[in-house]
Amino acid sequence: MASSEVGEVTQLDISKRNMATDEGYDKKCIFCKVVNKEMGTELLHCVSQLLYAVTHFLKRLFQKLLEIETTTISHSFDINECHSVLSLPMVSFMIQDEEISCFRDIKPGAPHHYLIVPTKHVGNCKSLTKAHVPLVQRMVEVGKEILEKNNVTDLSDVRFGFHWPPFCSVSHLHLHVLAPASQLTFISRLFYRLNSYWFVTVDQLIELLNSKSETD
Template structure:
């Protein structure tokens, strides 16, 4: 929220505005980022399927590539998967865990028939870390099979990302 909007919203100085401005200053929140706004419930019409966790939210993809297509997103604004380090491995694992929980909550239990991963830069449409959880993978359409293709230049599974992060740190 811009400073003028904060002043207009609350002439006395709304503490929520101050918090948002402070968070933007330290890179925790980006008011221009759709995923930051969704994670804070600021986008009408987006149902949060997982939000009790302090760090992650989950919601349906607006252009689903499979009958179940969810995005798991950190509430804190983070760059794409190329910006991650070994320290982020627990976050990646937690994102997968949340995705699997949402699938099971929506009566999809064949976790072997899923596609779970990240678009690899520069093939990211939104510059905020987000995990795609698609199921059943066996029902991906032609275009979705291309967009979420395993072993491609533009998509990496969560397991592959974890392996890369572990390998980068053993090489250092």
């Protein structure tokens, strides 16, 4: 999720985890806490040195494209703001079962912006193997389903993809579903840019996973 705005801390209005065991659960993972409906979940938005370097790269890119003044971009990505806490609104699950959970991105980059995540903890896309292809395909199916439920009929004008490490802020695998792709905001066009170092499409990821051996 690409955002650095500061908001008040808001708790989930659900009382406790719904998993019987800790299998597939990472207590340090924010999305594990979200999908398990933990009380008091907060999204701690602390910009690391690595992400700070990334934002400086984006800053230079913005300046080159639009000649935006340095002070304007620097304020948005100030490393001194790493103590801030980004609020997590009341989470309303649009779809949730034992395998997949879906909810809105807290800072949408398009009129429709959803996150599709495995209900049990799975690492980022770089950690996946060929065995995860069916999971990725199921995530895509859920993404299409949620778009159709929200009256998005032109599936040729959508963007599905993953941020590639180290450019992902949460290590729990999450698929970005954005529509219409033609209405992405300027910053979103950069954060979810096709053929970039930091964002891969579903097709690119599946092709990569299928090229791996079963033991990779």
